[in-house]
Amino acid sequence: MSELTYISDAMKQNTFYILAGIIGLVEVGVFWFSVRYMIPYLITGAFIVGVLLLYLAWRRITDRQVDERAVLINQKAGMATFMVFWVIFFATSLGGAVIGLGAPPLPHFPRPPDERPSGINESIKPFGDGPGLPNESIRPPDDGLIRLGHFGYLQLALLFVMFFLYVGFRIYYARKYGEWESDEEQD
């Protein structure tokens, strides 16, 4: 545990960072493509593939230095992030549950036309006095999917909160365990 871990194979730490940047840019491009053509599975799959590629590249880094103090800092930061984040996540989920409980019960079965409230059961007449379109031929956008998409914003916001929490705790514990201490041997 206290020994430095040198992984054999050929990749420098800086090369890994460059590769990570390139993969990140590709992911942004794929995200744009997914939004443009409404293919949600594309970015989902691309993100998983990107993370796998990064993991494989990370394993090939030759000059990675990990010792017991670095491991301790990571563990402490990870645990502190978890302890704070679950409270935020639980509170947010409770709020979401309240919205869900206040919503009309699912699923929504379409009612026969004669049972629909007046005002909705009207044909749409696009031009003048021409024949109207039966309302069955007009499909409203899938409201459930759109709401699910909006839920994604919340999830992303929570992930960013988690990320910033981790970075904050990482800095805190690194400082606590002497990461930026200096002395006469400082370069």
Next chain:
Amino acid sequence: MKNRIKVFRAMHDLTQEALAQQLGVTRQTILAIEKGKYDPSLELAFKIARYFNVSIEEVFTYSETQ
């Protein structure tokens, strides 16, 4: 926990970097231990003592006030 690593390093004319390489840790870890910011694991403490060929009590001193 107090320690005398700096003293032993001076006696052996060793830099932090050289000692870190011998022990398989980073220089920053040696610095953090010397400054009392980080208490090493038992394994690393024994390695340090063994490297200087002294007992672990000669290098590390437990202090209640810490």
